[in-house]
Amino acid sequence: MLSLHQLTCFIAAYEHRSLTRAAEDLGYAQPSVSEQIRNLEKSLGVPLFRRVGRGVVPTTAADTFRPHAEKVLAAADEAQRAVTSIKSLETGTIRFGMFGVARLYGGAGLVADVLERYPGVRVELVGRHSMDVQENLRRGRLEAAMIAVAGLSSEGMSITPIARDELVYLSADPERLKSPVTPKRLAEAKLVMPESTYRESDSARIVLRRMLHEAGYNPVTRIEVEDVETAVELVGMGLVDSVTNKGVALQLLPRLAPGAGWVPLRPRVYDTMAIVHRAGATLSPAAKLMIELATQRIQAIIEPV
Amino acid sequence: MLSLHQLTCFIAAYEHRSLTRAAEDLGYAQPSVSEQIRNLEKSLGVPLFRRVGRGVVPTTAADTFRPHAEKVLAAADEAQRAVTSIKSLETGTIRFGMFGVARLYGGAGLVADVLERYPGVRVELVGRHSMDVQENLRRGRLEAAMIAVAGLSSEGMSITPIARDELVYLSADPERLKSPVTPKRLAEAKLVMPESTYRESDSARIVLRRMLHEAGYNPVTRIEVEDVETAVELVGMGLVDSVTNKGVALQLLPRLAPGAGWVPLRPRVYDTMAIVHRAGATLSPAAKLMIELATQRIQAIIEPV
DNA sequence: TCCTAGCCCTAGGAATCCCCTATCAATGTG
DNA sequence: CACATTGATAGGGGATTCCTAGGGCTAGGA
Numbered sequence: 163m164l165s166l167h168q169l170t171c172f173i174a175a176y177e178h179r180s181l182t183r184a185a186e187d188l189g190y191a192q193p194s195v196s197e198q199i200r201n202l203e204k205s206l207g208v209p210l211f212r213r214v215g216r217g218v219v220p221t222t223a224a225d226t227f228r229p230h231a232e233k234v235l236a237a238a239d240e241a242q243r244a245v246t247s248i249k250s251l252e253t254g255t256i257r258f259g260m261f262g263v264a265r266l267y268g269g270a271g272l273v274a275d276v277l278e279r280y281p282g283v284r285v286e287l288v289g290r291h292s293m294d295v296q297e298n299l300r301r302g303r304l305e306a307a308m309i310a311v312a313g314l315s316s317e318g319m320s321i322t323p324i325a326r327d328e329l330v331y332l333s334a335d336p337e338r339l340k341s342p343v344t345p346k347r348l349a350e351a352k353l354v355m356p357e358s359t360y361r362e363s364d365s366a367r368i369v370l371r372r373m374l375h376e377a378g379y380n381p382v383t384r385i386e387v388e389d390v391e392t393a394v395e396l397v398g399m400g401l402v403d404s405v406t407n408k409g410v411a412l413q414l415l416p417r418l419a420p421g422a423g424w425v426p427l428r429p430r431v432y433d434t435m436a437i438v439h440r441a442g443a444t445l446s447p448a449a450k451l452m453i454e455l456a457t458q459r460i461q462a463i464i465e466p467v
Numbered sequence: 468m469l470s471l472h473q474l475t476c477f478i479a480a481y482e483h484r485s486l487t488r489a490a491e492d493l494g495y496a497q498p499s500v501s502e503q504i505r506n507l508e509k510s511l512g513v514p515l516f517r518r519v520g521r522g523v524v525p526t527t528a529a530d531t532f533r534p535h536a537e538k539v540l541a542a543a544d545e546a547q548r549a550v551t552s553i554k555s556l557e558t559g560t561i562r563f564g565m566f567g568v569a570r571l572y573g574g575a576g577l578v579a580d581v582l583e584r585y586p587g588v589r590v591e592l593v594g595r596h597s598m599d600v601q602e603n604l605r606r607g608r609l610e611a612a613m614i615a616v617a618g619l620s621s622e623g624m625s626i627t628p629i630a631r632d633e634l635v636y637l638s639a640d641p642e643r644l645k646s647p648v649t650p651k652r653l654a655e656a657k658l659v660m661p662e663s664t665y666r667e668s669d670s671a672r673i674v675l676r677r678m679l680h681e682a683g684y685n686p687v688t689r690i691e692v693e694d695v696e697t698a699v700e701l702v703g704m705g706l707v708d709s710v711t712n713k714g715v716a717l718q719l720l721p722r723l724a725p726g727a728g729w730v731p732l733r734p735r736v737y738d739t740m741a742i743v744h745r746a747g748a749t750l751s752p753a754a755k756l757m758i759e760l761a762t763q764r765i766q767a768i769i770e771p772v
Numbered sequence: 773t774c775c776t777a778g779c780c781c782t783a784g785g786a787a788t789c790c791c792c793t794a795t796c797a798a799t800g801t802g
Numbered sequence: 803c804a805c806a807t808t809g810a811t812a813g814g815g816g817a818t819t820c821c822t823a824g825g826g827c828t829a830g831g832a
Contacts, residue, residue: 163471164471164547166469167468169546181808181809182807190790190792191792192808192810193810193812194790194791196811197789198790207551208550208554213798213809215800215808215809216800216807218808218809219606222553222559222560222562223751230546230549231546234543237539238469238539240535240538241469241474241536242469242511244532245511245512245528246511248513248527248528255530302517302524303524446527448527472819487780496821497779498782498822499819499820499821501780501781502818506818518780520828521778521779521828523779623799
């Protein structure tokens with residue numbers, strides 16, 4: 163069986179034209195190098211050196227083998243270097259889970275932060291939705307993530323809340339923005355809600371549903387759309403109202419629905435953002451970095467907890 | 468310490484996303500692969516897989532490591548392939564020792580023979596003179612050679628005579644070619660002799676000197692030149708006579724000294740060509756091939772045994 | 773909610789490998 | 803011809819590698 167160690171010994175012996183000096187060079191005893199060379203010759207089926215009185219002389223087989231051996235060792239060296247550099251975040255890929263609208267909370271800025279500190283890395287922000295991310299976490303495809311945690315099954319997971327995002331009522335009708343929206347009004351409103359794919363497990367919807375239930379109402383949604391942007395645009399057209407995270411409202415209303423505004427709910431309702439990873443896992447430096455930066459970003463935009 | 472075996476296990480585990488299946492694939496028990504991966508992770512200082520319930524999931528470190536690992540394995544494979552191909556003479560260098568004037572005995576044809584049968588190989592015919600070659604043999608830089616063996620110290624060497632080349636007298640004077648040349652005439656002749664650098668150890672000169680000594684004469688050489696060609700040209704000019712191998716005479720006289728001819732000596736004197744290599748050495752396929760082909764060539768031109 | 777199957781880990785023992793020291797044989801040198 | 807140098811060999815200690823057996827955890831289904 164070919165081994166890197168044999169190649170190292172071979173190269174040293176080839177260069178020194180002496181097993182004794184090769185052994186000195188490598189810090190071994192001479193018989194050890196001798197044995198490695200012998201094993202190498204056996205595994206290749208070709209003699210590599212002619213043992214000749216004083217020293218050894220490479221055969222033509224050794225001549226042709228040498229550049230290949232050096233290439234193998236160089237590649238091995240490079241492989242190690244590549245990995246140890248990833249350890250210090252000089253290169254490699256940082257993969258971090260985030261819910262979909264996190265981009266509105268500075269996802270791009272987060273990537274910029276990472277690239278500023280570690281220009282060599284690749285960054286992947288994974289996940290279209292918190293549920294999506296949660297699934298990836300559970301399967302181990304993601305090491306850590308920042309997601310909205312309402313409705314999240316916490317078993318086996320370490321959940322660290324870092325911020326809370328208030329849910330607010332969006333409308334293009336100034337009349338409906340004069341006072342906080344009660345459950346009664348909410349239940350009667352024509353609403354557009356985003357994240358239609360995840361309607362049952364969407365974190366914002368869960369807390370909203372909970373709030374309505376406590377007041378004795380059932381949520382009724384007129385329109386389901388996939389994108390928050392689409393929902394906000396619809397609000398801007400005055401066709402429907404919506405409920406969404408305050409952070410989202412602040413970001414999108416001016417751009418997509420200039421005439422519309424928002425008002426709190428009564429009682430106020432909050433969605434919780436948290437750092438989540440498998441319980442008991444030791445986090446990689448990359449994950450720790452992302453957690454730190456994402457936390458900073460989020461807490462700068464929405465209300466810390 | 469990094470090892471190829473670890474890399475093999477890593478690649479299998481990475482591809483199967485399972486240590487168990489990797490082990491099956493490689494024909495090992497699962498704990499063995501597990502251990503290899505663990506050692507690899509330890510030696511790299513980075514976890515490569517997250518052990519997650521069902522199966523394993525590569526970390527980003529593993530993602531970056533994988534292409535490098537594959538490169539190392541590919542290079543190792545290529546190295547082995549290169550050597551096994553030289554074993555079967557598909558490639559590599561064949562180095563063979565020959566005395567200088569062997570080119571007149573079909574050195575070029577010999578190379579052509581080799582290339583015809585093994586188009587991929589490099590061929591080196593080494594040696595300006597038999598003594599030169601003998602030295603290279605002794606130092607182990609040559610594995611085998613075909614040389615003229617008079618004066619060759621045989622200790623530690625295996626010598627297999629394959630042909631004998633008669634020494635003949637060369638002259639441009641027809642008078643001197645009428646009868647075989649006796650030692651007396653030889654001692655009185657004005658002679659040009661080639662191989663001036665090796666004058667003491669040249670095989671032809673040694674047998675000639677021996678023959679003269681037995682008849683009670685001492686050899687006297689008027690002119691020393693390096694090349695046989697030069698010597699023959701001088702003969703062609705009628706300035707001096709010479710003694711050389713019959714094979715050489717047959718080759719060169721028509722071309723370089725059209726008016727000159729040759730005549731045997733009396734008694735006849737022979738130089739011996741032999742295959743020489745270190746005693747007890749096992750010859751490589753390349754060396755065996757060269758011995759076979761060179762023997763055929765020589766025996767087709769000069770007298771076998 | 774519990775059970776089962778799948779998968780990885782640990783434990784412990786046998787075989788092998790690796791490296792050492794000590795010594796021998798061969799070779800080149802003064 | 804004695805001496806020094808070099809590679810090969812022998813033998814032993816320690817590490818590595820492989821195996822089997824068994825335990826724990828997870829995923830998925832009854």
